[in-house]
Amino acid sequence: MFSGAASTIATKVDSAFLFILVICVLMLLLITFLMVFFVIKYRRDKNPIPTNIEGNFLLEVVWTVVPTILVIAMFYYGWIGYREMETIPEDAMPVKVTAQMWSWSFEYENGTRSDELVVPINQPVKLELFSRDVLHSLFVPAFRIKKDVVPGIRTTLWFTGDEEGTYDLLCTEYCGLRHSDMLSRVVVMSQDAFASWMAGKTAHEAAEPAGRQLLESQGCLGCHSLDGSRIVGPTLKGIFGRKGRVLTDGAERDVVADEDYLRRSIVKPNADVVVGYPPIMPSQEGILSDEQIDAIIEYLKTLQ
Amino acid sequence: MNDMTAAAHGSHPSGLSYLEEPGRYGGIRSWLLTTDHKRIALLYLTSVLTFYAVGIALGVLMRLELLTPGETIVKPQTYNAIFTLHGVIMIFLFVIPGVPAIFGNFFLPLLIGAKDVAFPRINLFSWYLYIAGAFFAVTSLFTGGGPPDTGWTFYAPYSIRTGTNVSLAVFAAFVLGFSSILTGLNFVTTIHRLRAPGMTWTRMPLFVWATYATAWVQVLATPIIGITLLLVILERFFGVGIFDPEKGGDPILFQHLFWIYSHPAVYIMILPGMGVITEIIPVFARRTIFGYKAIAYSSVAIAALGSLVWGHHMFVSGQSYTANVIFSFITFLVAIPSAIKVFNWVATLYKGSILIAPPFLFALSFIFLFSIGGLTGLMQGALSVNVHIHDTYFVVGHFHYVMFGGTAYAFFAGLHYWYPKMFGRMYSQRTATLACTIMFIGFNMLYFTMLVLGLQGMPRRYYDYLPQFHTGHVIATVGSWILVSGLIVMFANLLIALRKGERAAADPWGGKTLEWQVPSPPPHENFEEIPVIDRGAYDYD
Ligand SMILES: [Cu+2]
Ligand SMILES: [Cu+2]
Numbered sequence: 001m002f003s004g005a006a007s008t009i010a011t012k013v014d015s016a017f018l019f020i021l022v023i024c025v026l027m028l029l030l031i032t033f034l035m036v037f038f039v040i041k042y043r044r045d046k047n048p049i050p051t052n053i054e055g056n057f058l059l060e061v062v063w064t065v066v067p068t069i070l071v072i073a074m075f076y077y078g079w080i081g082y083r084e085m086e087t088i089p090e091d092a093m094p095v096k097v098t099a100q101m102w103s104w105s106f107e108y109e110n111g112t113r114s115d116e117l118v119v120p121i122n123q124p125v126k127l128e129l130f131s132r133d134v135l136h137s138l139f140v141p142a143f144r145i146k147k148d149v150v151p152g153i154r155t156t157l158w159f160t161g162d163e164e165g166t167y168d169l170l171c172t173e174y175c176g177l178r179h180s181d182m183l184s185r186v187v188v189m190s191q192d193a194f195a196s197w198m199a200g201k202t203a204h205e206a207a208e209p210a211g212r213q214l215l216e217s218q219g220c221l222g223c224h225s226l227d228g229s230r231i232v233g234p235t236l237k238g239i240f241g242r243k244g245r246v247l248t249d250g251a252e253r254d255v256v257a258d259e260d261y262l263r264r265s266i267v268k269p270n271a272d273v274v275v276g277y278p279p280i281m282p283s284q285e286g287i288l289s290d291e292q293i294d295a296i297i298e299y300l301k302t303l304q
Numbered sequence: 305m306n307d308m309t310a311a312a313h314g315s316h317p318s319g320l321s322y323l324e325e326p327g328r329y330g331g332i333r334s335w336l337l338t339t340d341h342k343r344i345a346l347l348y349l350t351s352v353l354t355f356y357a358v359g360i361a362l363g364v365l366m367r368l369e370l371l372t373p374g375e376t377i378v379k380p381q382t383y384n385a386i387f388t389l390h391g392v393i394m395i396f397l398f399v400i401p402g403v404p405a406i407f408g409n410f411f412l413p414l415l416i417g418a419k420d421v422a423f424p425r426i427n428l429f430s431w432y433l434y435i436a437g438a439f440f441a442v443t444s445l446f447t448g449g450g451p452p453d454t455g456w457t458f459y460a461p462y463s464i465r466t467g468t469n470v471s472l473a474v475f476a477a478f479v480l481g482f483s484s485i486l487t488g489l490n491f492v493t494t495i496h497r498l499r500a501p502g503m504t505w506t507r508m509p510l511f512v513w514a515t516y517a518t519a520w521v522q523v524l525a526t527p528i529i530g531i532t533l534l535l536v537i538l539e540r541f542f543g544v545g546i547f548d549p550e551k552g553g554d555p556i557l558f559q560h561l562f563w564i565y566s567h568p569a570v571y572i573m574i575l576p577g578m579g580v581i582t583e584i585i586p587v588f589a590r591r592t593i594f595g596y597k598a599i600a601y602s603s604v605a606i607a608a609l610g611s612l613v614w615g616h617h618m619f620v621s622g623q624s625y626t627a628n629v630i631f632s633f634i635t636f637l638v639a640i641p642s643a644i645k646v647f648n649w650v651a652t653l654y655k656g657s658i659l660i661a662p663p664f665l666f667a668l669s670f671i672f673l674f675s676i677g678g679l680t681g682l683m684q685g686a687l688s689v690n691v692h693i694h695d696t697y698f699v700v701g702h703f704h705y706v707m708f709g710g711t712a713y714a715f716f717a718g719l720h721y722w723y724p725k726m727f728g729r730m731y732s733q734r735t736a737t738l739a740c741t742i743m744f745i746g747f748n749m750l751y752f753t754m755l756v757l758g759l760q761g762m763p764r765r766y767y768d769y770l771p772q773f774h775t776g777h778v779i780a781t782v783g784s785w786i787l788v789s790g791l792i793v794m795f796a797n798l799l800i801a802l803r804k805g806e807r808a809a810a811d812p813w814g815g816k817t818l819e820w821q822v823p824s825p826p827p828h829e830n831f832e833e834i835p836v837i838d839r840g841a842y843d844y845d
Contacts, residue, residue, distance in 0.1 A: 013688045020686055024679035031650060031675055035668060038653035039660065042589070050591040050657040052844055055648075060598050063647040064640060071636035071682065078686025079629060085691060086625050134462040135555060137620065137695060141761025144692040148621045150556065151461060152549025155622040168770060172695040172763040174455050176462060177380055180766035279467065 006163040006188065007143035009085055014144070016077040023070055085145065088158045092126035093119070099149040100132035101175055101280075102182040102232075103222030112202045113217050117186045120194035121164055127157045132219065133282055137173035140186055148173055161188035177278075178232060211299025214292055223281070226303060233281060234274050240301045246272040247279075262297050321728065325828040339424035340828060345410035346726075347431050352406060353795075355397040355438060360788065362390040367750075367784040370777045373769055380767040384453040385468070387765060389445070391456025392473060396480045397438055399711050400569065403576035404522075405434070405487055407718050408515050410726060412491060414819040414826065415509045417500025417835045422493040430486040437480035444472035455765060457566075460547030460558040464539050471540050474533045481530045484572070488522030491515055500818075502837035506600070509817045509841040510593065513600040514579025517607040521568045521575075525611065529565035532558065559621055563614035571610040573707060574674075575603055577714030578645055581667050584721050585649050587815045588664040589656025592842040595648040602641035609638040619690045628687060635685040642678050646671060661813070662736035666717035669744055673709025677702060680755060698758025704751045716740075716794065723798065724808030728825040731801035739797060743790030749783025817841055 005011055041047070095117065096107040106117045119125045129138060129149040136149040138157065142165075147157040161167075171182035189197065205213065215221055215236075223232035234244075242257045252275060255261055264271055266288065269281035288296070322342045327334050335343055366386050369376045378386070409427065413420055421427050445451045448469030454462055463470050495516050499508070535546050536558075545551025547558040586593045593599065615623060615631030649671060658664075680702040684690050693699065724730050757776040762769060769777065811820040822830060 009688075013692055016686055017683065017689045017692075020683050020689065024682060028672075028675055028679060031646060032672055034650050035653065035671060038650070038656070039658055039668070042653065042656050042658050044590070044657045044659050047655070047657050050589065050844065051655040052592045053594060053651075053655065054592055055595040055598065056651075059647075059651070060595055060644070064644060067640050067643045068637075071639055071685075074682060074686055075633050075636045078632060078688050078690070081688025082628070082632075082691065085688060134465065135459060139695070139761070139763065141692070144688075146620050146691050146694060150549075150622050152555070153622055168761065170761070170763050174459070174462070174765040176453070176466065177384065179384075180380070180763075180768040183770075 004142055004163075005144070006161060006165060006167060007140075007145070008160040008162050009081070010142065010144045012081045012084065016081050019077050020074050023074070085158075088126050088156065089124040092124035092158050094126045094128060095119075097127050097129045097138060097149070098132060098219070099129065099136040099138070099171070099182075100219040100222065101134065102171070102178040103219045104138075104169065104171075104182070104184040105217060105219055107217075108198070110198075110202065112198065112205060113213075114201060115216070116184055117169060118194065118197055119161055119186065119188055120191045121161055121188050123191070124158055124160045127159075129155045129157065134175050135173045136171045136175050136182065139170045139172040140167055141170070142167040143186070146172060161186070164188050164190065177280075209299050209302075210292075210295040211297070214288070214296050215299070218284070218288070233277055236300060237303050239303065240297075245275045247275055248272050259297055262300060263293055266293055266296070320827065321823065321825040322828045323728075323825050327828070337428070339420070339428055341409050341413050341420050341424065341427060342726075342826065344427050344431055345406050348401060348405040348409060348434070351431075351435060351438070352398055352402055355393050356402075359390055359393040359398055360791065362386050362393070364784055364788055366390060367781040369767070370769070371781045373771065373774060373777075381450075381453065383767045384765075385445075385451035388452050388455055388473075392441060392452075392477070394707070395456055395569075395573075396477055397434075397441070399573045399707050400480075400484060401434060401487075402573075402711065402715050403580060403718065404491070404515060404518060404572075405430075406715075407511075407580060407722065408487070408491060408576060411722065411819055412494060412512060412515055413498070414822070414830055415512050415817055415841075416495065416498060416503055417818050417831060417837065418494065418498035419829050419831065419834075421490050422497055423490050426486055427490055430483045430490070433479055433483035433486070437476045437478075437483060440472055440476035440479060444469045444476060448472060457562060458533075458536060458558075459562075460536070460539075460553070460555045461549065463536060464548045471537050474536050478530050478533045481526045481533075484522050485526045488519035488526070491519040492523065495519075500834050500837050504837075506597065507837055507840050508600075510582040510596070510599050510603075511576070511579035514575045514582070514603045517603040518572050518575045521572050521607050521611070525565045525568040525572075528561060529569075532561040532565070535561075556618070556621055556623065559618050560614070563617045567614040567617065568607075568611050570706070571606055573711045575606060577670070577711040577718075578603070580714045580718040580721070581649065581670055582645075583815075583817065584663050584667045584717055585652050586842045586844070587721075587813050588659045588661060588667075589653050590659070590814060591652070591656045591844050592840070593648070594651040594654070595644075596840070596842070598644055599648050602644045605641040606638060609634060609641070613638055616685060616690070619687060620694050632685055632687045632690075636682070639678060639682055639685070646675060646678075659813070662731075662733055662740060663717050663721035663813070665737060665740045666713055666720060669740060670710065670713040670717055673705055673713060673747065676752075677705030677710055680705060693758050695764055696758035697754040697762045697764055700764050701751045701754030701758060704754070709747065709751070719798065721813070722819075723801070724812045725819055725824045725826070727802060727805075728808055728823075729801050729805030730808045730812060731797050731805055735793060735797040739790050739794035741790075742793060743787055746783050746786030746788070746790055750780050750787055751783075753780040753783060816843055 005014055094109055098105045106114050129147060131149040131151040137146060138149060139146040143159045145157055145159050147155050165188055167186045169184040169186050225231050225235045226237055228235050228237040239257055245252050246255050267285045269283055270279045273279045322340055329337050369378055369383055449467040452468045452470045452473040454466060454470055538544050539546050545553040547553040547555055582599055613631060613635045615627055616635045619628050720736055753776050757773055762773045808824045810823050
């Protein structure tokens, strides 16, 4: 097709597409040619007396049977490729994918997390998809793979990257305000490079404060920046002790972001909504333990 | 409606046409309280075209926003509302009612030799339901949490959770559904009960066959979307867990219920259009239709098979493997009756005596564009290919080829074909031909580019996009400008002709069906005497 193919399945999808495309183009050319040809040949000034033909049984049979055979061939071609897509190899490396408005997070078997999907070349990878909120869909055009991420249901997907490089990963199920920013990348690298990336990532993660790890893994950073920039929610830079106006039960009031306020805003985000921001943050009640919330608040204090 | 008025204003050429007939009420009430199927058709024509203009404007805005990556003219929330409204307005207020409510109402009784539809008052009531639905849809923009931002598909759980005014918009679609059901019911009854003596089923014009098949789908499938939309409202207001997994619901269930209606709805949208094309082609080829029975039965086959393919919208939704394989297979089968129609249309041109005029040019454009729509549908029916192009611009391009290149083009063809009959005047045929040419160029520039963008991996419903898609978006946006210029020329030409057009004869194109046997515009009661039918609809010998 038009974007480069970089997975084992991609070439099969492309050949099925090409097969159908060739038949379709021939059909379209045939229909258009006949249409134009008849219109020119039987124009009223050239052919003033029409010939009435009510139909032709043989022709009707031909143009029923031939398309039937063609579409069954197309169906079969599409099916065999799909069968392979849905048959996950035993030795596939599992990666847990968590989608939420509007970010992706990838978790490897050893617990290491990343916001980009890094995989070794020629290694089947199995993605287990989870959603924290609404429907999303994971799409990697270069791999010709896509699967919806459905809250409450586990869906799976697999691929083998067969060319080193970096490929776009997009969300293709509409998920609200920043749907078109819900992007990530897949990096396919050599086995060696992958091993050292993984070692580095794991070591780096261990060194990070617990609160920071939680912000990343819970996807908070998809909406709240750490550098003062405005995304969807207020930035976390300098949040502790900040003064601001919030909307409480429809009335505006001034607050100072102390520990109590921060805790309430994590557990019941829509109790106080900062003026000028939409009330869309999901509650973290039951998702984060008290200790984890403490860790986050400790980390927020350091972001001055 | 009594015999005296019929005798006074019957179909005598010097009598009053339905446009002049005063009826029981005068002034504006003679329109708003009319039960004449022709006047109701014009009520629909004005209201449907008004909303069509709004839908076009929203489409142009959307294309303008996508001219450059990042923000061009609007913010993302506005963009999301715009594509939702564009979809809702185009589907529910233009494409679904377009051909059946306007041409079905006007010409169905004429084509079967009847004085009106079976239930004239219900017919008027359907129009009021349409207006009520449209009113709710418009109100949803300015009340509650702002215009809905879910896309016209209202997928759960986003539609359950968003703070925007989804409930009212959904209710609007619910009311519009009833309008559609009542129209369908009216048409089924009319076709069964009011055919002129001698008009057997196989002597019916093929537009009537298409309307008949459509009417059944309207009656049988629309209640499902009605119930589904009510469930959404129930869940939003009372927190009943039906679709939102957080409350124990199932989001895939929503998709099933939605598409069980919305795929057959695609045939509600396209079948009447196919019927229009089937009327036009033999008239301009001045010969009988090729394969009458094949075309008639393929309408029924499309309506029947089309009710069993909804799952092809859900190949990547997590639906089971077996279900996907079955849905893919039936989807391919439904392509066959559509192909049969196309072949029969082309064969009707063979050895005809062809008059090249605007209705015919729109019909030829229809065949070409609809063929692309159908063939790109085959690509999506193939499972492995579908996985790649699902929810990308390929789908957007595909359904615009079907809905716009198909239904809307059939609507334009019908409008140019029946215009002299409806209004008794003829438009400038040169200007109409020019408009058709401009639109054809703009159309393909806009929507073919979308097919290519989709193959490259451009997802739909994106406010912003990656740099590799920029060229495609620029071409598509420029195409939208050309297309709209063509549309403006076309509608302006028709509007001007309302006052300035030459008086049209009773049968300007040389048609053989019954509507051409009465004066233009037709008298209030259509026929002075109900005709007796003793031959097929396309008898050119
Ligand atoms: Cu998403
Ligand atoms: Cu469908």
